Amino acid sequence: MAENKNVRFIITRQDNPDSAPYQVEFVLPYRPNMNVISALMEIRRNPVQANGDKTAPITWDMNCLEEVCGACSMVINGKPRQACTALVDQLEQPIRLEPMRTFPVIRDLQVDRSRMFDSLKKVKAWIPIDGTYDLGPGPRMPERKRQWAYELSKCMTCGVCLEACPNVNSSSDYIGPQPLSQVRLFNAHPTGAMNAPERLNAIMGDGGIASCGMSQNCVQSCPKGIPLTTSIAALNRDTTIQSFRNFFGSDR
Amino acid sequence: MAGNREFANRRLHSLLGVIPLGIFVIQHLVVNHYATNGVESFNKAANFMGGLPFRIFLETFIIFLPLAYHAIYGIYIAFTAKNNVGRYSYFRNWMFMLQRLTGIITLIFVAWHLWETRIAAARGSDVNFDMMSNILDNPFMVAFYIIGIVSTTFHFANGLWSFAVTWGLTISPRAQRITTYVTMVIFVALSYVGISAILAFV
Known part of the structure; x- marks a missing residue:
């Protein structure tokens, strides 16, 4: 019976960044253990729609295929997630694929996630260690802190939290x-903490932490289980103190 | 403050919602509750509040200016959200949507209520038990007032929750969960105080 089993896909396509989206249906033969990526590859191999029309292969992003790079994020059956870990056996059919519209759509399921990388530059999400001479080893990090900071470092810039957030929109x-959350990560690092006020001031700018409306969709949606709302609440405390320092002045 | 106007605006919005507006809401509902003790009792309380020295300054700085700021900036906040409770029907997302919805309902209610009472008073009407029982003569107005009060108390109680997060008082999920329970008890308690006062006029 297995050879008769099919998988139905309804995919939202878009030919270029400015054109209107449209839906296309594909029916593929079922194979055990297939995921959304392998199904998209199957369509690429034989790009024929359910109605028999030949079409151009679907465009999508992918890279690591093990949910650590974040590239293959798309909206699958209404929820943003990675296509590589979306197993067909666990999805309700027809499987609906859409691009994450919070980002500019390039083509089909491929989106431009560069706003997140621009944000990382804006908030100075790095640790400056360059100097004209060897600065030596930095201070040690307490193990207790390292454990939760490691969780924050799992962020793969996939964009699912932005897609789920009602306050990230046009x-x-x-x-x-x-x-x-990356600001909290780098501020927690003993060397990174030396530049903590710069990062806090960056997120106190327009479009920063104050725009969070606490719907907490992000923490529910994050595929890596990063405690995003805890990070934001902790940064709310840090920015409160930073704003007092800025206003009243302090020793630094 | 240049460069971080939004941060300062949002923090001011959060602060004004609790101090003075939240405090005023509690005071107003509690004073109105005198109505449950009868006409005399309410009129005495209303005359005391209406006869406070420097009343116009108290009203301006404790109520009208903070209210105008909170309302205008609140409309901006409410309409920059793109609600998605259909796709993400999590508890906090519902509260997020309801906070914005009750904000708008409360604003409409408060504008109407101000027109019928404070502005009417400025135009010569007496603020007393009769004024309210005339307004609430109509079952539609009773429903409107009850919706308005419940919306206000919800907006205040849930606003207390987000106040605590905004200012960095509650960080851990546990702290935020406990605050949810506490603020919902405040919501129920204040709604009881407000609705029982309304029903006393009917």
Whole structure:
């Protein structure tokens, strides 16, 4: 019976960044253990729609195929997630694929996620260690802190939290949860902490932490289980203190 | 403050919602509750509040200016959200949507209520038990007032929750969960105080 089993896909396609989206249906033969990526590859091998028309292969992004790079994020049956870990056996059919519209769509399921990388630059999500001479080893990090900081470092810039956030949209310049949690990560690092006020001031700018509306969709949606809302709340405390320092002045 | 106007605006919006507006809401509902003790009792309380020294300054700085800021900036906040409770029907996302919805309902209610009472008073009406029982003569207005009060108390109680997150008081999921329970108890308690006062006028 297995050879008769089919998988139905309804895919939202778009020919170029400015054209209107449209839906196309594909029916593929079922294979055990297939995921959304392998199904898309199957369509690429034989790009024929369910109605028999030949079409151009679907465009999508992928890279690591093990849910650590974040490239293959798309909206699968209404929820943003990675296509590589979306197993067909666990999905309700027809499987609906859409691009994450929070980002500019390039073509079909491929989106331009560069706003997140721009945000990382904006919030200075790095640790400056360059100097004109060897600065020696940095201070040690307490193990207790390292454990939760490691969880924050799992962020793969996939964009799912931005897609789920009601406040990240075209009428708002909110940068979203992803760069905010990275600020907490780099501020937690003993060397990174030396530049903590710079990062806090960056997220106190327009489109920064103040735009969070606490719907907490991000923490529910994050595929890596990063405690995004805990990060944002912790940064709320840090920015409160930073704002007092800025206003009243302090020793630094 | 140049460069971080939004941060300062949002923090001011959060602060004004609790101090003074939240405090005022509690005070107003509690004073109105005198109505449950009868006409005399309410009129005495209303006259005391209406006869406070420097009343116009108290009203301006404790109520009208903070209210105008909170309302205008709140409309901006409410309409920059793109609600998605259909796709993400999580508890906090519902509260997020309801906070914005009750904000708008409360604004409409408060504008109407101000017109019928404070502005009417400025135009010569007496603020007393009769004024309210005339307004609430109509079952539609009773429903409107009850919806308005429940919307206000929800917006205040859930706003207390987000106040605590905004200012960095509650960080851990556990702290935020406990605050949810506490603020919902406040919501129920204040709704009881407000609705029982309304029903006393009917």
